[in-house]
Amino acid sequence: MSGFFGPLDSEGRVPANQQTRVAAFLISAHGALARQFAFTLPMKLDTAWQTELNAQLYREAEIVSLLMRATAWVPDLALGYMVASWETAWLPAPIDGVADRSLAGAIHLATLAHAIHAGIRPAALLPVNAKADDPFVMALRRIEFESGRLLQGQILFLKGPELVPLRDAVSAALEKRHAAVRKLWREALESVGITFTNDAER
Template sequence: MSGFLGPLDSGARVPPAQQTRIAAFLISAHGALARQFAFTLPVSLDAAWQTELNAQFYRETEIVSLLMRATTWVPDLALGYMVASWETAWLPAPIDEIPDRRLAQAVHLATLAHAVHAGIRPAALLPTEANAQDPFVMALRRIEFESGRLLQAQILFLKGTDLAPHRDAVSAILEQRHASVRKLWRETLANIGIEAS
């Protein structure tokens, strides 16, 4: 196993089979976030943290759109099963410790988004000799850059005063989400011969 994508082709591009798996995983994760942000958005914004939901919805949609266009796709029969397991992992779990349903949904989304943006660093898989002008390489770097920006908003919300009474519950949920996302990401990488550190 290697710690990087490859071996690269003669144009220093990532092999299409690896592109397909990586992009499918990222589209599943960011697509789930986009869908859930869309369903969580209220008709009118009445709390400061709700304005961030709107911005994050559009950012997640942009990531999915970018990956769909930048990836060199090839048929992959294993994706059907894998996507089903990924999609199940993104589903919201009830949070009994937070009685306000809207706030609980926002916590679910913020912890999932935090785990996805902090735990998945796709550009770190690129070898230094990867073609910097390749759309897939540029997309992975762009996603990592955007993830860093989005992470700041999630941290502000999760550490905000609205959640102060639920700090222990939020910390436990965040830990579980990180462990789940890391496990899925490592399994995805292992299936294409990448050893995640």
């Protein structure tokens, strides 16, 4: 097993089965964020962080659209049950110490988005000889770039004044989300022959 995509074909393209499995995982994760942003946003924006949510909604939708078009899809019989387990993992979980349901929902969404954007680095899996102008390669690099930008929005909210009294609860929820996302991402990669040489995330 290797810590990178491959073996690449003669033109430097990522194998289609690896593209399919990784793209399906990323679409599930970013699609879940897009749906949850859409349901969380009120009809009228009242706060600065809600404005940021609106922007993030469209970024997540763009990521999903890009992956759907840039991936060389092949049949994958295992995706049925894998997607079901991924979709379950993105659902909101109770946050200890947060009674306000609206605020708890916002914290859940911010911690999930933070874990996905910070913990999943698909472009780091590309070997140096990957074909630079291949659509899938370009898509992964674009997603990683956008994730870095989107991450700033989650950080601003999670460290904002509204959550200062709930710092311990927020930190615990964030830690749990990161652990869960890392586990799912690692399992998805290992299922197509990609593994990490240590516990550092790609």
